[in-house]
Amino acid sequence: MKKKLVVLSGAGMSAESGIATFRDANGLWEGHDIMEVASPEGFANNPELVLDFYNKRRAQLKEVQPNLGHTNLKKLEDLYNVTIVTQNVDDLHERAGSSNIIHLHGELRKVRSTLNESLIYNWEEDVNIGDFCELKSQLRPHIVWFGEDVPMIEKAILEVEQADILVIIGTSMQVYPAAGLVNYAPINTPIYFIDPNPAVNKSDFNNLTIIKSGASEGTTTLANLLSRA
Structure with a gap:
């Protein structure tokens, strides 16, 4: 049975595709x-x-088109049961072929x-x-606009609660309730934080690995680390 890998993605995920x-x-x-x-x-x-x-x-x-970061996440489905919880309203994860995507903030x-x-x-x-x-x-x-409910948040929480591995890509983790999702991961779940300017420290979470890169390079590094895990 494949391990469950949950990805929390934000705007930095799509930046390399040209989306501001x-x-x-x-x-x-x-x-x-x-x-x-x-x-x-x-x-x-x-x-x-x-x-x-x-x-x-x-x-x-x-x-615009999906970037290497999107396609790298699709490839991880060969090894893991991957769920993507995204704050993005674009459809680049879908177009890259990912199978299980939860859009917290809606869809364009x-x-x-x-x-x-x-x-x-x-x-x-x-x-x-x-x-x-x-x-x-x-x-x-x-x-989902400011002041409105986030109807998919409960479904996202359930996914994070079952995560064997948690990956955070391109999000400052400052916008709630999305930013609180990381707190639902089981204790000692490996967390990989991918961002060129990470707003976290290793002491912030147990078992945290910081990958200081953009989405494409960072997910390539992630795939290499997971292959050795």
Whole structure:
């Protein structure tokens, strides 16, 4: 029976594919105040701006490809039962071929009803004012905004609780509740932290290995370490 390997991935996972990290040092996201484009209040105040913002993010997905980091994680499925818990809203893990992916913060290529959040639709093109669900309610991005519940967090917790190995890639572990997931790993579970500027120290967790690299180089190093474990 394969050991269970759980990956927690963040914006740094997709940076090498050309997708900008979530927000820059001054708190802006692609030039916008984060609350303008990532909160229910922002959507209520200016739905056209919010829809346009995510339309551009969705269109960008057609111009980028999975990087070596994504494909390295897919290859680990040959040896491990791999679950990826990602904060990313892109579909690069899927396109790399990974089998088991939990999107904590939603998915760019999906939309949902503003009236019934369980009505979720695959969506490839722009979303415009007047695009309605079957209940005749406006569609919105299927994205978890600030102030909203994270419906997949319980499923993610269950996965981390069963981890034999935990891998963290490209996330500062500062955004909650995602940042708290590491605390659900069984005691002494080997933890590998991959980031070019890791915001952790070896003393922060038991059995921690820090790999100071980007996603592609870091997952290559990870694969080599696991092959010797």
